[in-house]
């Protein structure tokens with residue numbers, strides 16, 4: 133059973149309009165992205181022309197309502213849509229993660245009517261490219277304690293500090309930037325054209341060289357008061373928590389995408405390669421890896437679909453199930469990509485085969501949007517609270 137059939141059975145899906153969008157996206161990825169992925173990496177960035185083409189198709193706003201120029205995909209179809217891009221290209225998938233999920237969907241949730249009307253159509257049309265700036269050189273997992281600061285001055289707020297690891301930061305024209313004042317954080321919508329902003333590309337990455345990763349320096353950057361996103365002093369509790377939840381959902385599907393692509397490569401290669409006068413697929417130890425990969429991927433897909441269904445229903449458990457899905461699929465992506473490379477032997481160690489790329493791309497999923505250890509912390513708190521049988525011996 134493939135992904136689509138599993139989705140059909142688990143969720144009784146069947147929205148022809150949304151399915152047509154996914155099918156068209158598959159075609160788009162096949163012709164516009166897949167053949168050029170290595171080129172994107174070598175050129176250290178996806179072409180701006182490709183971003184414009186994605187915008188023209190509505191892909192930069194795939195999950196936004198139509199009134200803002202979006203395709204109105206529900207969370208389940210948006211997950212599948214993310215998978216389509218993630219199978220082929222980490223950079224375009226990353227653009228969807230930061231631009232559409234982290235920034236766009238957070239704006240949808242917390243933006244004022246004026247903010248939404250101003251920014252969302254511009255994000256949809258690609259007129260603005262957005263990035264999410266939380267992490268810093270000295271602050272990663274401990275994100276409540278960012279050091280970038282803000283203070284009030286007349287009719288604006290003034291930001292100072294350094295942000296690091298900002299995906300698409302080098303070409304973004306607007307950012308959500310999280311800064312602190314008196315121990316309390318606030319999220320700001322910041323335009324790149326504001327005086328005092330400099331970005332510097334981050335080089336030497338293991339994967340994702342085409343994602344325009346950047347460090348951002350903020351030197352007395354003035355932000356108009358109407359550009360506070362959500363409430364002043366509640367940046368972490370509302371905006372950051374929501375943005376990371378959206379990001380984790382995207383990364384859950386990104387992990388599934390890498391694992392699925394690696395499995396398909398592993399299976400195809402085992403059908404083609406002959407050793408000891410037999411196809412690799414005939415060796416039990418190879419079949420063991422394939423069997424494990426299929427099982428893990430089906431489990432990972434079930435978790436993604438469950439998270440998607442709960443998100444669609446706005447169920448209170450949606451965030452926890454998203455965390456569980458992100459934790460699990462990123463682990464599965466690393467394991468399956470590792471086994472897929474193993475099945476390819478020496479060939480897998482070269483850029484001639486996609487498993488080399490998948491192996492490198494999988495790792496970062498265990499680090500971003502909250503590392504696996506942070507997810508374990510969250511999930512274990514949930515477990516300790518929910519699976520404690522009071523008064524019983526076990």
Ligand SMILES: Cc1cc2nc3c(=O)[nH]c(=O)nc-3n(C[C@H](O)[C@H](O)[C@H](O)COP(=O)(O)OP(=O)(O)OC[C@H]3O[C@@H](n4cnc5c(N)ncnc54)[C@H](O)[C@@H]3O)c2cc1C
Nearest residue numbers: 264265266267271272273297298299499500501502503505
């Ligand atoms: C390719 C890439 C893209 C990124 N994109 C963005 C972006 O767009 N925007 C953005 O804001 N950030 C981005 N980041 C930053 C990312 O979110 C951080 O790297 C991540 O939060 C981890 O922080 P850190 O790297 O500082 O690691 P640290 O927090 O220093 O952690 C180091 C290790 O210690 C572990 N650890 C830390 N605290 C604990 C604890 N309490 N218990 C157990 N283990 C712990 C971690 O799990 C990790 O294994 C990106 C990073 C990368 C590599």
